[in-house]
Amino acid sequence: MANISYESNPLSQSRQLILSRMLSQLDRLGPDDPMPVVIGGRQVGEALRIGVTGPLGAGKSSIINELAVRFRKRDLTVGIIAVDPSSPFTGGALLGDRVRMADLAGDEGVFVRSIATRGSTGGLAVTAVDAADILDQSGFDRVIIETVGVGQVETDIVGACDITVVVLEPGSGDMIQSMKAGLMEIADLFLVNKMDLRGSQRYLSDLEGALELKSYKVRPGVIPTLARNGDGMDEFCNWIEQRFASSKEDGTLLTRRTDQRIDRTRRVAEQLLLKRFWEMTPPARVQEVSDRSNEIRKAAQKLVRGVLGK
Amino acid sequence: MANISYESNPLSQSRQLILSRMLSQLDRLGPDDPMPVVIGGRQVGEALRIGVTGPLGAGKSSIINELAVRFRKRDLTVGIIAVDPSSPFTGGALLGDRVRMADLAGDEGVFVRSIATRGSTGGLAVTAVDAADILDQSGFDRVIIETVGVGQVETDIVGACDITVVVLEPGSGDMIQSMKAGLMEIADLFLVNKMDLRGSQRYLSDLEGALELKSYKVRPGVIPTLARNGDGMDEFCNWIEQRFASSKEDGTLLTRRTDQRIDRTRRVAEQLLLKRFWEMTPPARVQEVSDRSNEIRKAAQKLVRGVLGK
Numbered sequence: 001m002a003n004i005s006y007e008s009n010p011l012s013q014s015r016q017l018i019l020s021r022m023l024s025q026l027d028r029l030g031p032d033d034p035m036p037v038v039i040g041g042r043q044v045g046e047a048l049r050i051g052v053t054g055p056l057g058a059g060k061s062s063i064i065n066e067l068a069v070r071f072r073k074r075d076l077t078v079g080i081i082a083v084d085p086s087s088p089f090t091g092g093a094l095l096g097d098r099v100r101m102a103d104l105a106g107d108e109g110v111f112v113r114s115i116a117t118r119g120s121t122g123g124l125a126v127t128a129v130d131a132a133d134i135l136d137q138s139g140f141d142r143v144i145i146e147t148v149g150v151g152q153v154e155t156d157i158v159g160a161c162d163i164t165v166v167v168l169e170p171g172s173g174d175m176i177q178s179m180k181a182g183l184m185e186i187a188d189l190f191l192v193n194k195m196d197l198r199g200s201q202r203y204l205s206d207l208e209g210a211l212e213l214k215s216y217k218v219r220p221g222v223i224p225t226l227a228r229n230g231d232g233m234d235e236f237c238n239w240i241e242q243r244f245a246s247s248k249e250d251g252t253l254l255t256r257r258t259d260q261r262i263d264r265t266r267r268v269a270e271q272l273l274l275k276r277f278w279e280m281t282p283p284a285r286v287q288e289v290s291d292r293s294n295e296i297r298k299a300a301q302k303l304v305r306g307v308l309g310k
Numbered sequence: 311m312a313n314i315s316y317e318s319n320p321l322s323q324s325r326q327l328i329l330s331r332m333l334s335q336l337d338r339l340g341p342d343d344p345m346p347v348v349i350g351g352r353q354v355g356e357a358l359r360i361g362v363t364g365p366l367g368a369g370k371s372s373i374i375n376e377l378a379v380r381f382r383k384r385d386l387t388v389g390i391i392a393v394d395p396s397s398p399f400t401g402g403a404l405l406g407d408r409v410r411m412a413d414l415a416g417d418e419g420v421f422v423r424s425i426a427t428r429g430s431t432g433g434l435a436v437t438a439v440d441a442a443d444i445l446d447q448s449g450f451d452r453v454i455i456e457t458v459g460v461g462q463v464e465t466d467i468v469g470a471c472d473i474t475v476v477v478l479e480p481g482s483g484d485m486i487q488s489m490k491a492g493l494m495e496i497a498d499l500f501l502v503n504k505m506d507l508r509g510s511q512r513y514l515s516d517l518e519g520a521l522e523l524k525s526y527k528v529r530p531g532v533i534p535t536l537a538r539n540g541d542g543m544d545e546f547c548n549w550i551e552q553r554f555a556s557s558k559e560d561g562t563l564l565t566r567r568t569d570q571r572i573d574r575t576r577r578v579a580e581q582l583l584l585k586r587f588w589e590m591t592p593p594a595r596v597q598e599v600s601d602r603s604n605e606i607r608k609a610a611q612k613l614v615r616g617v618l619g620k
Contacts, residue, residue, distance in 0.1 A: 031610065262600050268610035272614045274584075297343075300575055300581075301342060
């Protein structure tokens, strides 16, 4: 990394610290708190947002590392948000920021941050996109959101990006899991990683076959990779940049962002509504209604009527 | 299975067909529709509900099969609900009922049913528990709910049972995944399956070590199994029956069910509230508000105020 110039104004260590504190605030931000403002920041919408998902062990971290290195070679700064579901058992993220991105250590043009769940899964999706906004405002050129796993929340998060990348591993049974989670619908690009594994060619053609069956407006790309050796990584980076350029050109980027903005408004409104509802409905009331009704649905209807008046 | 008597009144094929239709209705049931009633059914609460979860490939199906066979040997009827996340891509469950439970085919004391997601993950948890209620009312002595994967929804569903069983596979990295999803907190019993795999003894002691670190009210049980050969399966069945008896005796079953009932009331109330909210807030209004505000949160607040009046 020694030969990279920093023309694209990477953040100093002290700015990175401030940014880090802002993102910590997001974790505690309720749906009616105002968003923290990046002083002297840019308007949201300049950065390209890339969502990367796939099962644990498919090699997402290596792939993101390789992509970030390539962005840096093009003088593009990179913000990375790793969404890392955790549980009260560990009290925090299992994969800490420290163990990641060793290749990029000390490069001030790269910022990495983990976000962990805290119970509410709906809240996680909102927080992840808020965090992307803040990195965008802070001037990062490329924002990568990584999620582990192929559940609904992960799908929602990466689906809220400009480009959605799904990483698969040959022979791992993840293709079926991905199909189940609806990832086949939202992927713009599949990376079939670990192409040195036995059966990987077969896996690749199975995937192509599965995509044939589906009617896409724009057929998703498929790139075979071996991130560990850097194989396919230049192609990956080029694909991303070309798609960014063409989607700006033909207006599909704008349409996608407008639709996502509406989705996001709906999601935040739901969060806020539920918050208000539970503020207006104390636990004692829930217990009382639940004890008195022999039918759960009737009890629930009573609670809702108490707030909406019907 | 030829030597099993049917003293516990299993359902005839025609009754099974009716039951099957009732469960199909649940899929389309909104939060304000009344629950379908099982004519001549029993009050809810007689059946023991066992939630079984764990990652794909850990052997849950074999384990449930073996457990069901043992219940049948004790003249207990068994209802099985397999929660099977699917996507619009496939249009239905990937693992059909037909491929399951070959050992129990033709046994009228066993009823198996898959439930698939249809977008709403909150709705899935409600539907799964409603389905368990209907099997309970229909007279099944033991109801098993199986979920695949270790996400939040799966955790919610199996956590809503009387006994929660987590199936793990040595060396698969699923222990960390399970910890992340909060399964360590809610498991009453761990089965470490495929004990013929290399490193399984080590895995078993790692798990015991991880459980030592945690302060449980009641420490979860751990049983090593090899379901394929039936190893550990009698012990598993005995553990379940003993826990059922002791939790009835000491009142913990009743406390747990009361807490779960309150949780469920809350969940259904949230579903209903959101439904009402979107009935009162047409898409055009969302688009208008989203277009006019430069801040998502302000747009969302406007929408909520439109319904709650504040």
